Amino acid sequence: MVLQRAPKRSIVWGYSDTSSDISLEFNNQMYKTISGSHPVNNYGESIWSVTLDPQPDGGPNQINVHQTLPNGTLLTITLNDVYFGDVWFCSGQSNMQMTVRDIFNASIEIANANKYPKIRLFTAALRPSATPVEELIGIEQNWSIPSAESVGGPSWSYISAVCWLYGRMIHEELGGIPIGLIVSSWGGTAIELWMPPQPLHDCGISSGMVPLQSYNKPLQIQETLNNSNLYNAMIYPFTRMVIYGAIWYQGESNSDYNRDKYTCTFSKMIQSWREIWHERTNATTDIQFPFGFVQLSTNTNDSRKVGGFPWIRWHQTFDVGYVPNHVVPNVFMAVALDLRDDPNNVHPRTKHDVAYRLSRAGLAVAYNRSIEFQGPIVSNANVSSDRERIYVTYTAVADMVFRNLDGFEICCQGVTCETNDDVWIPSSISDKSDLTLIIRIRNACTGKPIYGIRYLWHETPCPYKQAAIYSVTDPNLPSPPYMKIF
Secondary structure: OEEOOOOOOOOEEEEEOOOOOOEEEEOOOEEEEEEEOOOOOOOOEEEEEOOOOOOOOEEEEEEEEEEOOOOOOOOEEEEEEEEEEEEEEEEEEEHOOOOHHHOOOOHHHHOHHHHOOOEEEEEEEEOOOOOOOOOOOOOEEEEEEOOOOHHHOOOOOOOOHHHHHHHHHHHHHOOOOHHHHHHHHEEOOHHHHHHOOOHHOOOOOOOEEOOOOOOHHHOOOEEEEEOOOHHHHHHHHHHOOOEEEEEEOOOOHOOOHHHHHHHHHHHHHHHHHHHHHHHHHOOOOOOOOEEEEEEEOOOOOOOOOOOOOOHHHHOOOOOOOOOOOOOOOOOOOOOOOOOHHHHOOOOOOOOOHHHHHHHHHHHHHOOOOOOOOOOOOEEEEEEEEEOOEEEEEEEOOOOOEEOOOOEEHHHHHHHEEOOHHHHHHOOEEEEEOEEEEEEEHHOOOOOOOOOHHHHHHHHOOOOOOOOOOOOOOOOOOOOOEEEEEE
């Protein structure tokens, strides 16, 4: 396995008889503790915990834990081949759960897996619980070294493709430091299942059953779960383990379920995870640990449909349009709405692009690397005084390139624009000056007050990598979707 490296201190914990003397032997040091006095499970056992001194990255290491029984017998548990590095936690619904063998270029990725022996993989089984549990109820893939078998394991079962690719890419960029990847995801799940009760209450969501959405069909699992069930069984058991950061790919199942609350639920989920991890690792896990996410990709091949996806994409940025921003600190994202894969609809196989974009953002935000990680970001949009043009000004890039002139829509029908997508009029880019593009107001909106402008505001807005606006210096970084009401 991989445990968290310095400057953080990693935690090793487990079960024993109550009030037992426990010693942990590691790196010529002996740590001593006493297990709890009250049983915490049906076996009459209590929990012991040891916080190691900060360890530099590297390995392999061996950890021995000893308990002396009343009759003098010495029990020992040994952990072998332990490395210290950075531990990343990967969660979400089916696009996170989607496995390496199910993506484009899977055969190459699987064939090369054994080149990365310092990455370690772990996948939790899909199990719910009505109450928080200390111990995982099930393990799908125990700690594994990358190989054709472990990386190319069964569909929708072994290591997540996005998690693996993200981990592999940052591992290479960081000079080969060990990386631990923990996957705990479940297809078709709404965010409410992954949150503890208090933040749900803060967002005005009462307890209740949450049906799994149709997006989980490849998993062939039909079950109805309650709010917090997956937090209880698939998040909480990991919160005694020190981690470096988390990545998240979810939101499809909220595109028509509590969609308007997603700004609240997403921000509160991040904050609650951070607080609980911080508390349960004795303030060792950063209270603002890096949190990355994939902005929703695409679904149907009908480019006319608006639907709920654009609103989830917007709410994922806490209604700002981009991250990092001032609302929730230390958050980064990958734009994915231009990575459509028509035969696969809501499960695009274009995961190398997703992971490339997410890893660039992670290197910049989580590791403070000076690296380009964003496409052009809107800094301002305004209407000319004569109501003939809209000026949209960008930042975050040296320059931008147009692959086409489409994607923008304007609306001049007042508040009707808020409820009727049919009154939004496609409007092309007509000119560019440095980082400002110009849209001429024509057709039905000529001379009228402009209510709003939006960009790529459709479920599947463009063909593969054919959004209008990209960075000129990194052509795999598109401008994210945008919306402004004037």
